[in-house]
Amino acid sequence: MAKFNLKINGLTQEVDVDPTTPMLWVLRDHVKLAGTKYGCGIAQCGACTVHLDDNAVRSCQLPVSAVGEQEITTIEGLSENGNHPVQKAWLGN
Numbered sequence: 001m002a003k004f005n006l007k008i009n010g011l012t013q014e015v016d017v018d019p020t021t022p023m024l025w026v027l028r029d030h031v032k033l034a035g036t037k038y039g040c041g042i043a044q045c046g047a048c049t050v051h052l053d054d055n056a057v058r059s060c061q062l063p064v065s066a067v068g069e070q071e072i073t074t075i076e077g078l079s080e081n082g083n084h085p086v087q088k089a090w091l092g093n
């Protein structure tokens with residue numbers, strides 16, 4: 001286990017996890033942001049996509065130890081009130 005201070009959706013979150021843990025599971029199980037979904041687990045489907053700084057990445061294949069100081073943005077971080085087009089699309093609005 002190791003401690004990481006992660007910048008997620010504008011907040012710093014401390015997690016204590018194995019350094020090889022994929023960001024997908026850090027987000028869902030440790031930070032409780034369940035908007036990032038599990039699909040295939042092998043970087044093929046895109047269900048787990050987050051932004052790492054300005055780049056779209058598959059969080060199922062991104063070890064937490066590779067994030068460093070980069071900012072992570074999940075679907076929850078696109079807007080506070082759920083008005084971002086991607087958030088609306090997921091809700092079917």
Ligand code: FES
Pocket residue numbers: 037038039040041042043044045046047048049058059060061
């Ligand atoms: S879960 Fe399918 S690309 Fe990550």
